[in-house]
Amino acid sequence: MNLRSPRPGRTTARRRDQARALFRDGILEAAERVFAERGVQATRIQDIAQRARVAVGTVYNHFDSKDDVLGALIDERAQEMVACLGRQPDDPPAFRPAFERRVERVLRYADGHRGFCALLLAHGLGNGQPDPGRVLNPKARRRVEKLRAAWLALVDEGQADGALAMLERNQLASFFGGAVRSVILSDDFEATPSLPELAALVARLVLDGAATRRAS
Numbered sequence: 001m002n003l004r005s006p007r008p009g010r011t012t013a014r015r016r017d018q019a020r021a022l023f024r025d026g027i028l029e030a031a032e033r034v035f036a037e038r039g040v041q042a043t044r045i046q047d048i049a050q051r052a053r054v055a056v057g058t059v060y061n062h063f064d065s066k067d068d069v070l071g072a073l074i075d076e077r078a079q080e081m082v083a084c085l086g087r088q089p090d091d092p093p094a095f096r097p098a099f100e101r102r103v104e105r106v107l108r109y110a111d112g113h114r115g116f117c118a119l120l121l122a123h124g125l126g127n128g129q130p131d132p133g134r135v136l137n138p139k140a141r142r143r144v145e146k147l148r149a150a151w152l153a154l155v156d157e158g159q160a161d162g163a164l165a166m167l168e169r170n171q172l173a174s175f176f177g178g179a180v181r182s183v184i185l186s187d188d189f190e191a192t193p194s195l196p197e198l199a200a201l202v203a204r205l206v207l208d209g210a211a212t213r214r215a216s
Helices: 008-038 045-052 056-062 066-085 095-112 114-122 138-161 169-185 187-191 195-208
Strands: none
Touching: 008 045, 008 056, 008 066, 008 114, 045 056, 045 066, 066 095, 066 114, 066 138, 095 114, 095 138, 095 169, 095 187, 095 195, 114 169, 138 169, 169 187, 169 195
């Protein structure tokens, strides 16, 4: 058994890395809110620094420009949303309850990251399309494409399970994403006390439609 203590230099470096990560996360959290409130074009690095309560130089220690902040924000948040859409070990095996669980995760994530969702909607990124107003860095663009691919994978899974009709997959993926976005944008979303109930409603509307169920 090695009982030697970590070398002081390594401990210091680890703490320095942890502090740097905390500052970076704080800057991205601030940027998410400011971008949503002011719009990307009107936001300045100074605004982000002020909201994060750090010096402007601290922001530049982590990011080269405002576009770099935007790219990093979209990259990280989209990666987290992709994880929400993917299957997780405790998801039910059947498609329908697993779909409800994944919609609930997306809604819960959206509830905690409204600024990011506003960015997706404002810049046309929710459909996996290139942002017409700004040029994302390649890493962020690839992440957005993976978000679109996650919706497509969900469609493929539903069709393989027999829960979804064999309709055109890109259109179904756009429909799924549009249904979730509509809920996020609705006034009821903020007032809804139960995200599981809302996710179940979304799943019913997406999978069954809104028609009255008739006995056969």
